[in-house]
Amino acid sequence: MKKPDLDSFFDYVEAGHEMHKFISELYPICRSITGNGVRQTLSLIKKRIPLEIKEVPTGTKVFDWVVPKEWNISDAYVKDPKGKRIIDFKESNLHVVNYSVPVRKRVSLGELMEHLFSIPERPAWIPYRNSFYKEDWGFCVSHNQLLELSEEYYEVCIESSLEDGHLTYGEYYLRGDTDEEILISTHICHPSLCNDNLSGIAIAVSLAQHLSSVSRRYSYRFLFLPTTIGSITWLALNEARLSNIKHGLVLACLGDPGISTYKRSRRGDAEIDKVVEYVLKCSGRGYKILNFYPFGYDERQYCSPAFDLPVGCFMRTPNGQFPEYHTSADNLDFVQPGALADSMEKCVKIFDLLEDNVSYVNQNPKCEPQLGKRGLYQPLNRKSEPPLEQLAVLWVLNLADGDHSLLDIALQANVSFEEINRAAHTLLQAGLIK
Amino acid sequence: MKKPDLDSFFDYVEAGHEMHKFISELYPICRSITGNGVRQTLSLIKKRIPLEIKEVPTGTKVFDWVVPKEWNISDAYVKDPKGKRIIDFKESNLHVVNYSVPVRKRVSLGELMEHLFSIPERPAWIPYRNSFYKEDWGFCVSHNQLLELSEEYYEVCIESSLEDGHLTYGEYYLRGDTDEEILISTHICHPSLCNDNLSGIAIAVSLAQHLSSVSRRYSYRFLFLPTTIGSITWLALNEARLSNIKHGLVLACLGDPGISTYKRSRRGDAEIDKVVEYVLKCSGRGYKILNFYPFGYDERQYCSPAFDLPVGCFMRTPNGQFPEYHTSADNLDFVQPGALADSMEKCVKIFDLLEDNVSYVNQNPKCEPQLGKRGLYQPLNRKSEPPLEQLAVLWVLNLADGDHSLLDIALQANVSFEEINRAAHTLLQAGLIK
């Protein structure tokens, strides 16, 4: 009973809808790289999986960085002279530049304009902006809103705080049969944006639920982190255990209607790279493979030269390459249950394959063992190729020298991994490989 | 006097006819993996080359296998109620399923049909079938014959014996200047089938005759074996001397009108692989190169993971890929003297090239030696490329560093092996390489 709740296409469809519902719950929260928005998000995750929530104090040195002050916000607006809120944080948390310092003053239209951000080519959308490592304030508006501003003076107010506090992140360690672990990392620092990255959070949570219910050779570590500072903090605090990490994936932007994209680890030919490419190739749907590049999400930290971990990034359309990216249009309509279901199915297949991708050793490596006496042989007579089942057995026996994983054998034999894996199980039962 | 009897095209044509005649002699014998058919075959080979005939007793353990009982047959038939032999072993030994246990009884048509094999899509041909490792009996018939069966009862008789005895094989060791050896292996277990594998036997015998008459750097070991159990037995009994084997070829299906096919060794880039590919490329005729796969002929045993010997398989059309395969149509008309001649010529060239493919070391590796004072230099004046002869000399001098064989040099220089070999001899005589 390997996949109790994900046996069929319909299970994935249902999982897609479940994930979309969870995204709806998380959507209104104003997240940032620190603060109560992150805590609320993690507590909603904790309702679904037994998450440990960690708090790292402001000022903690993490490699070249320092954990920043904690940011919180209760209200923000711009009022016209009549006292009408014409820009209102309560309508959309994107309206405030994330990490804005508190401000309350009367400003001229000219001064206000210097603190306003819009997207002229997408006049109905509000952009998302932050000012994480530079103290500043600002508002984001649709370009249509901006064009309507005509008064001489406005009242601006941001009721935020930037004070010593904590950086908060969530960690869920799912022990398997061995200490060798698979890292799954996703970022939780964006406010009301769905694809980037409530989709990654929803997939990670569903995966954790699923994996906790199946037998596991590997241990799994799920990290829910603010991007950059979060992964740097985690790496700094956990350096001693990095050698356990055998494979890893950063999950991001997994709910948009685009095709799946995999960005390779820095090594480029790690087992995770081969496995994801194989799963995507076998999916029968379009996909794209990218070589590693040192920008993007937290894979840039995991793949920094001193660590060089075998961690790739699994996405649909990459960040910055869909028009809705970092705008109010990355909303609940933009992420689709079907796309979430498809991403989820691929993730499940990736981890299934990693779990199964063992390197066996033939226990009778001198000549072929006699398959006939074990009921594993069908005489060929007039055909040149044995039936697929037996062919897979012969390939496994020939290449099971400890150097070839089952996926390596499948690729060299040009036989499906499934068939090769089945042959390996037959041979295991017969005591012919170990 | 390198090739006393194979100097010209006409010598090969003659050799092709000789081989075809030898195949005609061997054709009527009812061979199997053990028994007197094998002994008769080996004794006919022994008339041509000084073969050692080995007998390994039934029950001998050979790796995961055991030498089986010996099978012999004197007569077999199916008689109709009038006593007429309607299926008769004496007409074709293919009529009896090879290794059939003795039987003599009256059977209904229904029961008989369960023991009959035919090829509906080739109604005039008798198939070849065996039951080597499962005690059973049966008859093979043309489909036309099968359709004519209309009586209610028949008398079946197989006068065979399946008893403790021996597995018989032939070995011919041709000592050369060194202990390093080349293995040539061919299977002898098929009854009246010409291409598979009387063609392989005929080529191996001709090669042995030819090689015994020329000077040899390598020693050659010719094995005439029943397939699978024969090579497993030989490997089990000769494990200690395997390290002498530097190259090897399995010979099979070498007389049909198709193009030459070479199946690479498991290593894929062994010297034998490069040499055969080069000879086939230079032949100017069509050819096909296949990567190793773990089914086919005895290369699967030589290339099992514990041995991984550099042994490829040389064929024309591979087993199972010509319609006549394992049927009565694989007869004396199907194998052609011209095809045998062509296969033979390629084999001779392969072993010539292996013999010549030395790695020399330049004795004046600091700058070029002065070729002029040794009469090896022609001034260039207005040409950019030296004449071919001198160019070959320069390539050999530049790459004779012990790491490049002459074939490696020929391939890198894009100059024929012949020309490079000639240059190497010139340089050897001048004492410039060793």
Next chain:
Amino acid sequence: MKKPDLDSFFDYVEAGHEMHKFISELYPICRSITGNGVRQTLSLIKKRIPLEIKEVPTGTKVFDWVVPKEWNISDAYVKDPKGKRIIDFKESNLHVVNYSVPVRKRVSLGELMEHLFSIPERPAWIPYRNSFYKEDWGFCVSHNQLLELSEEYYEVCIESSLEDGHLTYGEYYLRGDTDEEILISTHICHPSLCNDNLSGIAIAVSLAQHLSSVSRRYSYRFLFLPTTIGSITWLALNEARLSNIKHGLVLACLGDPGISTYKRSRRGDAEIDKVVEYVLKCSGRGYKILNFYPFGYDERQYCSPAFDLPVGCFMRTPNGQFPEYHTSADNLDFVQPGALADSMEKCVKIFDLLEDNVSYVNQNPKCEPQLGKRGLYQPLNRKSEPPLEQLAVLWVLNLADGDHSLLDIALQANVSFEEINRAAHTLLQAGLIK
């Protein structure tokens, strides 16, 4: 102030004219592999760069060779019965076969013809011929001249000497910050031929002038040698210091109107090979890359198997591939200031790039360093790719592991070397790489 005199396109145009003028000065001299023509040539070079002129006595053993007798010539002619000089060395030094022994006698037309060389398919051109290592004499004429010979007897006179003396070559060692050196070698043994190789001499001299005025990580060794025997002599006398040579170029045929050609070192993937290919690719003009072959110019000695130095050959049209090659048509019209300028510019870029192509090590290899606090970070917000400047910084940080040179990084990042180099300087100043 890296390139004081080669800052712009116009500087190179001017340099091209300068080089052409220098070629005009050198053109009339009758050079050979030894003798006063070589000395005159070297003394003209010495007026421009502080050359050391070396003299190696006849008879000196250099590896497999011996320094030959010195050849000098004062006059040579063929006179008709009326005493008229119909072939005259003073009109063109190509008229005498280079290294001709002295002769003075009356010869029949038949005997004369055995000592005459012409090019029937180019009837107006005089060929260049030599007889360096075989004592002989001869004259080269245009085919038109040859066809006019109709007298029965002629007087031939060659006033040459072939006596114990010296082999003369020039060496200029330009010390840089380290002992690691770049070898630049060019041949000086051809008489009145411009492209082959006064062009190489002119480029080498200009490069030496240029490099002496810029800061240099590497030391540079310029060799002006007679081909073959010159490089062999230098290698024999300097074997102990070869390990300092990190890169090298042979310069030849650099003034013809053809495209640039680079012949790789024997190693094929040396840094010099990658650098020249990159510079040629970036030039935006046509070019050709050739694999190493063991004939051509002195790279064949530097790349002989015992040395295998990373030395390639930089040319325009290779020797023997332009019709003017080794004829009187390889004259002052054939080499063009523009072609010389283009070759020079590429050489300057090659050595600039070698100088800059350092392998740095990231001093904060655990995660990314915080670029923001160093003023090196621009927030991305709505773009997926950072601006080029920052992207280059990220690539350098990610790949600066000591194994990747800046060119390796540029090629992997698909970002120009210039941009990567600029990023490396920014990071050096910030103390982030070393």
